[in-house]
Structure formats: C-alpha cells, structure tokens
Amino acid sequence: KQEVTQIPAALSVPEGENLVLNCSFTDSAIYNLQWFRQDPGKGLTSLLLIQSSQREQTSGRLNASLDKSSGRSTLYIAASQPGDSATYLCAVSGGGTSYGKLTFGQGTILTVHP
Amino acid sequence: DGGITQSPKYLFRKEGQNVTLSCEQNLNHDAMYWYRQDPGQGLRLIYYSQIVNDFQKGDIAEGYSVSREKKESFPLTVTSAQKNPTAFYLCASSVGGAYNEQFFGPGTRLTVL
Numbered sequence: 001k002q003e004v005t006q007i008p009a010a011l012s013v014p015e016g017e018n019l020v021l022n023c024s025f026t027d028s029a030i031y032n033l034q035w036f037r038q039d040p041g042k043g044l045t046s047l048l049l050i051q052s053s054q055r056e057q058t059s060g061r062l063n064a065s066l067d068k069s070s071g072r073s074t075l076y077i078a079a080s081q082p083g084d085s086a087t088y089l090c091a092v093s094g095g096g097t098s099y100g101k102l103t104f105g106q107g108t109i110l111t112v113h114p
Numbered sequence: 115d116g117g118i119t120q121s122p123k124y125l126f127r128k129e130g131q132n133v134t135l136s137c138e139q140n141l142n143h144d145a146m147y148w149y150r151q152d153p154g155q156g157l158r159l160i161y162y163s164q165i166v167n168d169f170q171k172g173d174i175a176e177g178y179s180v181s182r183e184k185k186e187s188f189p190l191t192v193t194s195a196q197k198n199p200t201a202f203y204l205c206a207s208s209v210g211g212a213y214n215e216q217f218f219g220p221g222t223r224l225t226v227l
Contacts (some may be wrong), residue, residue: 004156005193006227031213032212032213032215034215034216036218041122041221041223042201042220042221043204043218043219043220043221044204044206044218044220046215046216046217046218060172063163072201079184089156091157093212093213094212100145100147100162100164100208100210100211100214100216101147101159101162101172102147102149102157102159102206102216104156104158105156106154106156106199107156
C-alpha cells in the first residue's frame with residue numbers, strides 16, 4: 001500500500017527566505033507526483049506536476065524535484081513571501097493504487113511572516 | 115471561465131438524512147473523482163469515474179453513492195449509512211489516464227447536526 005509522508009508538518013520562516021518542503025513515498029512505481037497548495041477552507045490549487053520520467057519542474061519561484069528510485073520529492077520555494085502562507089500537499093499517482101488515484105501526504109503548513 | 119464548481123459551499127445534514135453534493139466541470143475531462151478531507155488525515159478517495167456511465171469505489175466508499183450520467187457532472191450522495199459524514203468534500207477531474215494532472219473544485223463542507 002502506497003504511503004506518502006511530508007516533513008516538516010509545519011514551518012515558520014521570515015519573509016525572503018528560501019525554503020524546502022519534503023515528500024517521501026513508499027512505492028517507487030509511480031506515474032507522477034503533484035504538488036498542491038491549499039488555503040484555509042478552500043480547494044486545492046495544482047502547483048507542479050512531475051511525470052515519473054522527469055527529474056524536476058519549475059514554475060516561477062517554485063522548483064520541484066523527483067528522485068523516484070529513492071521515493072523522494074522536494075519543493076523549493078525561493079524568496080518566500082507572506083502570500084505563500086498556506087498548506088502544501090504532495091500526492092502520487094500509481095504505486096499499486098487504483099488507476100488514476102492520488103495518494104496524499106498530510107501536508108506541510110507554511111507560515112511566512114513579514 | 116473553465117473550471118470545476120461544487121455546490122453548495124456549506125451543507126448541514128440531520129441524522130438519518132441523505133444529502134447530495136454537486137460537482138460540475140466544463141473542462142471536457144473524462145475522469146472525475148471525489149475525495150474526503152478530515153483534519154490530520156489528508157485526503158482520501160471515495161469514488162472515481164473514468165468515463166460516462168462507469169465508476170469505481172475508492173478507499174472509503176461505504177455510505178456513499180455516485181452517478182455519472184453526463185460527462186460534466188458527477189454528484190455524490192452521502193447516505194444515512196455513512197456514520198461520520200462531517201468533513202470537507204473535494205471533487206476533482208482530469209483528462210484521463212494515470213499520467214494526467216488532477217484539478218480540484220472549491221469544496222463542500224458538510225456538517226451533521
């Protein structure tokens with residue numbers, strides 16, 4: 001059974017810092033990995049999708065890497081801003097799960113203070 | 115605007131009632147999904163549908179039912195058999211296939227009175 005773990009559970013940083021969020025998964029036979037952002041009481045916003053054959057994806061100040069063989073992904077946020085405060089979730093598709101199903105980690109709550 | 119809409123935003127249910135949550139998408143996606151989010155437990159898959167008139171159970175389907183009569187609609191019914199329905203419900207869609215990106219709606223918060 002695929003399991004996804006995110007570390008740390010919460011992170012508080014001052015504005016302007018670069019930071020890294022970690023995601024690990026137990027079954028490396030994944031199709032892809034997605035990073036999402038969730039604001040309180042809202043739905044999920046897709047940030048980056050990395051296919052299993054890719055090593056990284058970039059969008060603006062965000063960079064996500066994938067090491068499938070070791071079961072790890074990182075989300076790098078450059079020059080953090082208070083508007084980046086949210087919960088960040090990673091999810092994997094595949095790894096012995098139902099077709100198309102995403103298995104989610106429990107998220108990292110990020111607070112960026114001015 | 116293309117996207118996924120869910121209604122209502124808030125829903126209150128009395129004991130023994132069935133309630134239906136709406137999910138509509140105008141992205142022309144084949145696949146649709148329902149997830150449940152509880153504090154401290156992340157998101158869990160309830161049901162999914164890869165094509166019209168077909169759907170499969172996810173990890174926690176007991177006490178729920180769905181239909182997929184139209185490509186753009188995937189309503190979820192929370193029945194009285196669901197003993198702990200208070201949660202945040204999220205609908206998602208994708209083009210289809212395991213490699214595709216999933217997009218989420220704004221969610222419905224269901225509370226049992």
